[in-house]
Amino acid sequence: MNLSIRQLQIFVQVYRAGNLTRAAAQLGLTQSAVSLQLQQLEDIFGLRLFDRTTRALYPTSAATQAIIAAEQILTAASGLTSHMRNLNDVNSGKVAFAASAGMASTFMPPILAAFRKAHPGIDIVIYDAPAHEIVGKMLTSEAEFALGSVKSENPDVTVEPILKGRLSAVGINEGAFAARKHISWDELASFPTIAMRRETQIRSDIDRELAKFEKTFVPTFEVSLFNTALSMSAAGLGIAVQPDYIVDRNQFPTLVTKPLVRPALGREVFLIRRVGRSLSPAAARFVGHVRSAFGKIGRRA
Structure with a gap:
């Protein structure tokens, strides 16, 4: 038989109460149930934990030595339970x-x-x-x-x-660019453009997809970071080629996105x-x- 947390709780309660009846009441159990659990605990340890008289229980030397360890185990178990509940409640x-x-x-x-x-x-x-x-x-x-x-x-x-979006031309919300509903890759060639460097994943994907339509894309500027491209576009340096969902309107309130078409490329x-x-x-x-x-x-x- 294996030692249980419940048995340790009963042991500690009986030790502190010094009386089976009082401990049983505090635990919400019957006296016979408490007595049975104590007997099983003594069987597990192979030691007597209490000397019993008709009026009281007296802890043995073994009980006195065991009580500190038992309380430490119960404290650790309670801490573990609280920690796991916090994890489940997403508090930690x-x-x-x-x-x-x-x-x-x-x-x-x-x-x-x-x-x-x-x-x-x-x-x-x-x-x-x-x-x-x-x-x-x-x-x-x-x-x-x-x-x-x-x-x-x-x-x-x-x-x-x-998250699904499409590759778009990103520019300042003014003039002829702002009036467009979309812009083709061929039309894009007439604007100064800002794109990611060839070694980036997005640029590699763009070049591969355009090659299927026998098209090439040669940007005016190449950068390594999305925010660099957007900041340059916001400064009026050119049209950035970016996924439409990448533009934060709070960070770049002057920019708008226009879908790139012929071909339209998803992202x-x-x-x-x-x-x-x-x-x-x-x-x-x-x-x-x-x-x-x-x-x-x-x-x-």
């Missing part, structure tokens, strides 16, 4: 995830700020990396999931689209997770928060 814990550098530098900061405000007891760890590296980063770190515009064929992960953000692994309560709550925020971004775009 940790969220660790990987995100592409583009996401980490654009719309993730306000999402993180809102989540942090709602759940101040949860620690957040973010691994920002180039899009093509986020799957590897997730698999080799404590990150529970990854967010980015990369479709991985790794058999150890699952990939779920959670998605994916939630990437390890196969067969469940998310911690804190991570699950964060992913739900991200879904909600992305839903608003998608409707806005």
Whole structure:
């Protein structure tokens, strides 16, 4: 027979009360039930814990030595229970995830700020990396999931689209550009343009898709960060080629997006997770928060 927490609780209560009847009343049990549990505990230890008389119980030397350890175990068990309940209630814990550098530098900061405000007891760890590296980063770190515009064929992960948009021309909301409903890739060539460098995931995807239509894209400026491209566009240096959902209207109020057509190219953000692994309560709550925020971004775009 194995020792149980309930038996330790009864032992401690009887030791402190010094009387079976009083201890049973405090525990909400019958005297016979308390007596039986004590007997089973003595059988487990192979030691007598109390000397019994008709009026009182007297703890033995073994009981006196055991009481401190028993109370420590009960305190630790209570602490563990409280900690796990807090995890389940998402009052504490940790969220660790990987995100592409583009996401980490654009719309993730306000999402993180809102989540942090709602759940101040949860620690957040973010691994920002180039899009093509986020799957590897997730698999080799404590990150529970990854967010980015990369479709991985790794058999150890699952990939779920959670935000859909389209590649757009991003420019200042004035003049002839503002009046357009959309702009073709051929028409885009008449504007100074700002795009990501060739080694980035998004630029690689753009060049590959345009090649299918026998088209090439030669931007005026090439940069490494999404925010750099948007800031340059806001300064009037050219039209940035970006996913429509990437533009934060609060950060860049003067910019508007115009869908790029002929061809129209879609762009998605994916939630990437390890196969067969469940998310911690804190991570699950964060992913739900991200879904909600992305839903608003998608409707806005």
